[in-house]
Amino acid sequence: MKLYQGMGPNSYRVRIFLKEKGIDVPMQEIDLMTAEHKAPDFLKLNSLGQIPVLELDDGTIITESVAICRYIEETHPEPPLFGTDAVSRAKVEMWNRRAELVIFATIGNVPLHSDELFKDRLTQFPAFAETERLAVPKKWAWLDRELADGRPFLAGDNFSIADITAGVCGWLGEVFGMEIPDSLGNVRRWNERVRSRPSWNV
Template sequence: MKLYDWHLAPNPRRVRMYLAEKGIDIPIEEVGAGPNLTLDPAYLKKHPHGLVPCLELDDGTMIGEAMAICRYFETEHPDPPLMGTDAKDRALVEMWERKADMEGLHAASEAFRNLAPDFKGRGLPGQRGDTIPQLPVLVQRGTARVARFYQKIDEQLGKNPYLAGERFSVADITAFCSIDFAKWIELDIPAECKNVQRWYDEVSKRESVAA
């Protein structure tokens, strides 16, 4: 078993944080290569979708997508639970993780990929050899989406210590990685979002953040 990683990217970080919270230690191979934010050609031959992270099982099965990888390990190693403990809890965790992914991480990615010079001609994730132009209007939209995300989770964190309720979960991991990614393009936590800042400061103290 091996995890293919790119230490710079937010999605692999979600898996590393998850594994650290679980206390799971597996081999990790860095596949980021070159100065232009590209992936190792050898990895692309094995996983032509051109995305990270990816988990290779001992039988050769390749599992992509951060939450799919986390779901695999949650089934194999249920304690401590990071995806909920009963039907209601699991549903709330999945709901807030999805919001953090789509409204936080994807929004920041939309702005970043359409702004960063290294992604000229690569406006969408994945390295398939086709040219996808950067669109300045998507920088504006992504920035607006991140601002709305901060407001939404500030309301939720004003009622709960963690995003999905009383317990730290994968929803918090995704939201935390989303915020750190947004900071790459100076979309920091707004001063008025004091609940988000309180939560962020608390999560920052967890050992898994350094994974």
Template structure:
């Protein structure tokens, strides 16, 4: 089994790496340089036609892409400690918070990256106004998550889950592109400190 991945700050490869760390798992890995566009090479496209990382190449040649799909597969193989839930309700709650992390915060951060960062100017036709609007939407998302975390330790209540890992990688990538929550959002800051320590 081989994990094809890339170094920080890329949030999706990091999401799987933190999941593995939280699980206490180690996989053979091949690191690709995103700056050198190695993920778009013919050899990589033959394995993953989307030309994105991470993806997991199984011993029989099967390829699994998309971070949550990879983590689900590994969680089935190694159920302890449970990071997706052990009951139908827990798994549904984890899914709900993953989707919220990806859509409520992940979408504006992604749009800000695509339409407002110098690196991506070489790759997409940027709409600067969209990038600016996305930065504002990310701040609204930070405030929403801060409100949700007022009375809970983790997104899914008392359980540290893949949802926390998903949100952590998005918050950290947002910071890397200079989108940071204000210090007044103390519940979010406290959660961030706990989550960072949990996967350290």
């Protein structure tokens, strides 16, 4: 296997996932700042020009960070990060989707609609970026209320990909000046618990 990756939250998610699995995969850094992801050779791997990309030994290409993680889960099931039975798998899926749609999307829309790096990717609306920035604390406040039951991780007692996704949201928010509010004790305790894991230093 070979992982094409670089800076950014989606590559970070996959690197954390691999570390949690204890798997070493050869990696090739793709430089977004020099538009290496838009080069013809890379577009043959992913026509959308996005990272990460996992290339299997037989040449099969898998894109999208969660799809890559699902492949890794199937081929290296221990420790389980997508749940272990019907209920836990559904809850992990639910919380991963919530983290993506409620928090990740809101934080991500800020740089997407305001940062120079993305100006050629879409039509930017700076006012929308500011609206999303103002909404971020409300999204974390929602999660704080959800975690008020004292469970250690988003989907229950066990660490999962949902915690990776939401933890990367916290990291991304810090990068763009949208830290988790100090008043949200439940979220901050969860965040500290997740990011104290060795897998975050990748």
